[in-house]
Amino acid sequence: MPNTSYDALIIGSGQAGNPLATALADAGQRVALIEENLLGGSCINYGCSPVKSMLASAERAHQLRTASDYGVQGTEPKVDMAAVVARKDEIIGAMREGVRSNLTQEHEGITVLEGHATFTGPRNVLFTPAKGPVQELTAKRIFINTGTRAAIPEIEGLEGLPYLTxxxxxxxxxxxxxxxxxxxxxxxxxxxxxxxxxxxxxxxxxxxxxxxxxxxxxxxxxxxxxxxxxxxxxxxxxxxxxxxxxxxxxxxxxxxxxxxxxxxxxxxxxxxxGRTPNTDTLGLEQAGIKLDEKNFIEVNAQLETNVRGVYALGDVHGGPQFTHISYDDYRVIRDNLLTRGKRRSAKQRPLPYCVYTEPQLGRIGLNESQAQQEGIAYRVATMPVSTIGRARETGRTGGFWKVLVDAQDRILGATVLCAEGGEIMTMFQLAMMGKLKYQQLQNMIIAHPSWAEGLNNVFAKLKKPE
Structure with missing residues (x-):
């Protein structure tokens, strides 16, 4: 059986593993990246990108259906799901090829291996390719970025039925x-x-x-x-x-x-x-890698497992399952391993996220339930979206903004249920990172008419919680 040694071995081509492969290769390391399914991980192939591509098609159908509300005579849309799926496939296909090009053509020192990886020891992996002989691979460091899959509940009669994930x-x-x-x-x-x-x-x-x-x-x-x-x-x-x-x-x-x-x-x-981690077929017990009660990989603040030199990145180590958190996992590893004198932690990170309904739900920092659970004193300001001029002009008046402020007049968190809620939430995140006081947002000159004008008005009725 052929045996090949690398400086770094990455199992899984996700939003943490791919940029880590290029960073390590650019630093002169010999890198192998193993992917059993599709390059790009969940975000590109069956998560963010395909879902948001199809949501855009659904929004067009909704616009046609509601056009008469805007004085335009529309018709009931005829949805061609095959064409919707084809558009989605074209978008993610280009993204997937971009990942392949980046890994195989734009950066030297990366070997992409398509097949399954199983640990046989702390630094040893058995690689079973889709075609060709099995190989024994060894590496100085190993990074697990295998993500999650749909969790199927134990309900009588469900097993064996053609349900959908x-x-x-x-x-x-x-x-x-x-x-x-x-x-x-x-x-x-x-x-x-x-x-x-x-x-x-x-x-x-x-x-x-x-x-x-x-x-x-x-x-x-x-x-x-x-x-x-x-x-x-x-x-x-x-x-x-x-x-x-x-x-x-x-x-x-x-x-x-x-x-x-x-x-x-x-x-x-x-x-x-929900989701369950892809840890059950990796042979982690052969390497002595510990899992938690839900079979996620346990890691420390630097994303290292209990086995020295073996790391877990992205959804597979539990916690918030978002692409941007996975990408920050890459930055944690990059800075700790490649940037001299710079230490970075995966703990106590800000957690921005957005639910892409219409209106969107953007969230950063604490909401009221969390502040109360942690015993943090706060004041709260709530504003209906319908009070924003831009909302009335576009007819997108659903939802509200809610912002929590501490005793020093700084923002603790924001919940933005609003058209473009993710973009507006990020404005609050910037203010939180800059430790701005709410009065600075309240008195800022903002272009009219824009969604951002709500930053001037949301604090008008700031008060203690009831």
Whole structure:
């Protein structure tokens, strides 16, 4: 069996592993990157990029459907799902090829290996290629960037049925008549609005008392109202006990609710109840690498596992599962290994994120629930989006802004449920990084008419929480 040695071995071509490969290679190291599936990881292939590409198509359909509200005579759109999927595939195909070019042509010293990796020891990996002989690889350092996959709940009758994960739904070339979504997290919400705007009937089933369990009640209530107005049915406090499918292909989900037993039927079922790490086939026990109770890899503040020289990056080590956090994992490793005199920690990082419904939900820092749990004193300012001139002019008046301020008049966190909510949230993040006081935003000259003008007005009714 051939044995090849590298300075660095990266398992998984995700948003942390790819830039790390190029940084290490540019520093003169000999790097191998192993990918079992598609180059680019979840973000490019079945996460951010394909979902947002298809959301853009759904938004166009919504604009046609609502054109008469703006004095333009529109027609009911005819959605060609095969064309929607083809557009998505073209976009992500170009991104994937860009990754391949960057790794194989633009940087010397990187060997891309397509196949499966299994640890045989702390510095040893057995590489099984799609074609060709098995190889034993060794490296001074190994980086695990294998991500996650859809978690499938244990529900009677579900196993063996042709339900969909988000990966499969993104490739569906026929529009579902009635899509039932199991799970009311941000993935479920984005897909619910997308397929409702394409023309499907949509039902969300959530076991909790609200959508988006980590958000404040008023945020969840507002989002629920917005989605319900578009025709999405939302069933909360529903514990699904049984799933079946009849000869006509209709799914029936039997759920216990506070109102009693309920049966929800649909032509298609999307399971969106969370993610589970891709750690079960890596042979981590052969290297002595520790996992937590949910099978995520345990790491320290520098993202190193309990085995010296072995690191875990991205979603596979648990915590917030976002592309931008995975990319920051790369920066943590880069600075700690390659930048002399510079130390960087993966702990206590800011966590910006955005749910790409319309309106978007942008979040940075603390919300009210978190501030109360941590015992942090705050004042809160809330402003309906409908008070912003730009919102009234464009007809995008749904949602509100909420900002928390500390005793020193600095911003603790912001929740922005608004058109372009992710962009506006980032403005608050910049103010937080610069330790600006809220009065500086309140008195800043901002171009009119823009969404950002809300920064002048949101603090007008700043008060202590009730």
């Amino acid at each position: 988000t990966t499969q739904l993104l490739d569906l070339k026929e529009l579902p008549k009635h899509l039932v979504i199991l799970g009311g997290g941000y993935i479920g919400l984005e897909f619910s609005q997308m397929f409702r705007r394409f023309g499907s009937e949509v039902t969300i089933i959530e076991s909790g008392k609200q959508l988006l369990e980590r958000e404040d009640d008023d945020v969840c209530e507002s989002l629920s109202e917005i989605l319900t107005k578009e025709g999405v049915e939302i069933v909360l406090n529903a514990e699904v006990r049984l799933v079946s499918r009849n000869a006509e292909g209709i799914f029936t989900l039997t759920a216990s609710t506070k109102q009693g037993e309920r049966r929800i039927r649909g032509t298609h079922l999307l399971v969106a109840t």
